Every structure is written in structure tokens, then in C-alpha cells.
Amino acid sequence: MTNFHISGEAIDVSALARRLADARAGACATFEGWVRDHNEGRGVKRLDYQAYVPLAQAEGERILAEARARYAIVGALCVHRTGALAIGDLAVWVGVSAAHRGAAFDACRYIIDEVKKRVPIWKNEHYADGESGWLHPNNTPVE
Amino acid sequence: MTNFHISGEAIDVSALARRLADARAGACATFEGWVRDHNEGRGVKRLDYQAYVPLAQAEGERILAEARARYAIVGALCVHRTGALAIGDLAVWVGVSAAHRGAAFDACRYIIDEVKKRVPIWKNEHYADGESGWLHPNNTPVE
Amino acid sequence: MTYRVLYFATLRDQAGRDEESIVSDAADVSAFYEELRGRHGFSMPREKLRVAVNGEFAGWDRALRDGDEVVFIPPVSGG
């Protein structure tokens, strides 16, 4: 399996955690992005994610390779959902193992920041008032 | 259940993750401390943790309250093991949920840093060469 | 020449389709986007888009060849 993966199915967190396990690692930092019930002051009912899958996977793998080059880490994995998600659903998971916690935290943060900036995935929020809209990277509306 | 807990049994990560779930939260950062097979260049076979439990629980709750006061987070939990642990075992788990990822990462890092500095828990490493020793907070030997 | 185009997010909504094949004389990515803009009324200016050709990021001056797959990438919002 690839280290960065775009998934149309629910993310299996415990399987990912098992893949990260390593006797050399003393630290594991993870990040989970959950579907939140609000954004920029509006109630959110659900989300849809679209992805340009081949480029998203290639760009995601590049980001993980950059993290391995920049930080003293042992392993790094990331999975991002596509499709329809409800409030509370897991949209993205990042996990990083390392000998020491500083590198694990820094690499985990780097990966999610870069994924949000660079990977071709788009979020369409469906609001409580019936409207919907595509979002910019800073979570403000496109138009 | 308390938010900070000293546990003589294996940590149930999925139960903790369920306790953190909250519709207002869009981000969850976790930290896991695993028993590593080496420290300061020496091979490690296993660990024992001792804790002064009542004070450890009180100090741990204080740290979680500080994190809630300093960062815009929704929930924060931490569990630390005591007793005998093998390589790869989970020694400590920290989880923080928040509306946004910056606060989740910062609070998670704050909690594990303060736990390592302040909570009365002691690690005894058993080395591959048969020796053992209590450690200082910076993972150097006591003597 | 015939180019394959995939649409995502706002561009997909405005084009009213996921993808299409277009016979075009546009020699590069830039000219091709202007042609599609005229056809579908895309509101998004070029400065907000990135471009990929055959699954890799490319520049706006990238020359196109028959059969190329072209994707105009709106600002992303994963995570």
C-alpha cells in the first residue's frame, strides 16, 4: 500500500497505526481532520470532497518524502477521504513515528499544512440554510 | 472518568478517541509515547514506570486545565501507564480536539511537555547489557 | 488536435460535466483555457488556477500535443 492514499471508504485508523509501529520509534504524533458542524459562522450539515486522484496521490507522496527528508522521523502515512461525509466523520488522517517527539510533531504539522495547501482535493460544504459552496484553502468561500 | 488518568492496565486508545468526539471539533491531535528499543546509545529491553498516583493525577489534571485555559480547544485527555512495559508498548497517550488544528497541535505538545517535566512518574530502563537505571526528565541517567 | 479535460469543484459546476474531449487548435495550455472560458463562462481568472497535463503540474506556456489530458486546478481545500 502507498504511504499517501485517497480513499472513497471510511479510514481504518487502527490498521494505519499498526503500519506505523516500529521498535526504533519512541513517539507517534497523529492529526485527524473531522467534519465540523460550523465554518465561518455558518452551520454545516455535511461535506463532499472531490479529488483529482492520480495527481493528489503523487503530490501527497511528494509531501511525505519532503517530511522524511526534513525531519528525523521513522515513518509517515496520510489518508484523505473523498465522497460524502457527515458531521463527525474522519476526513483526513496523518500519522508520524519518530525516535523523539519534536520531530514527530513537526513532521505531522508539516504534512497536514502542505496537504491543505497543495494536494488537489476540494471541499463542498452544505449549509444548514440549504446553500452549498466550494471552499478556498483558508476555508473562505471561492467567490 | 477523569481527564488525566494513571493506568496499571493497557491504554484503550479507541475508547479515549470516542470520548474526544465532538461535533464542534474539526481537528484532533494525538501524541503516543512508545517504549523504544534504545536510549542514549544503549539497547533497551523493557521499562518499569512508578508513579505517586494521587499527586500524579492532581498534577496531570492541572496541566489539562492549563491547556484548556491557554488554547482554544474543545477537549483534552491524557493517560499514562505504570508497571512493566515491553518494547513497542504504549506508555502515554495525549489527545486534544479543537475547532482548528493550530490549537490542537499546540495544546497536545504543551500537555506532553509539561507531563514529562512535572508529573511524578519515574522510568526505570532495563538495558540489553543487564544493567538498569532511573532516568532524569531529559532521559539521561540519574547518577 | 483532441484534448481530454477533467473538471473539479467550481469548474465542474460551471461546465456542467466531469470531463469532456475537445477538438481544438489551441497550441498551449493558456490558449486552451481561454477557449474553454469562452465556451463554459468560467468565472475564475487564470491567476487563481494551477494546471496539470497528463497527471503532472505544468506551466501555462506548456505546449499541448494531441491526446493530452489537461486539468485546471482551482484553489484546493482538502483537510
Add this chain to the structure above:
Amino acid sequence: MTYRVLYFATLRDQAGRDEESIVSDAADVSAFYEELRGRHGFSMPREKLRVAVNGEFAGWDRALRDGDEVVFIPPVSGG
């Protein structure tokens, strides 16, 4: 007065026990540690230790009362 002492880590190893009750004339934490140091040969200087009385952190000048539980806290190493 009788004080209860709990030992952890290096102090537990050097005292050879987890806890004990000690009849003592020591009026404060500081004097009590010096007494225990003489008894068990603790190698750790006071500057490296913190103190708790009855489950809460306390200062070295804390006056002791009959029945107090005293813990000398070596440098911690959780995580």
C-alpha cells in the same frame, strides 16, 4: 510525632522499601529529609528533589504535624 513516608525511584531503591512510618522530632520537611538521609544514605541532594505533604506539593520549610504523609520527589521521567 509519627510521619508516613513513601519512596519512589532511586530513593525507593536506596531505602530498600516502598514506605515506612517514622517517629521523629523533625519539625519541618527539611529537617526530616536530613534525618532520613542519615538513616538510609540517600545520595540525592535536596536541590534535586521536590516535596509533597499529604498529596500536595509543599516547600522545604513546611512545618510537619503528627500523621502527615511526606514524599520526596526525585527528578521525574514520565512520557
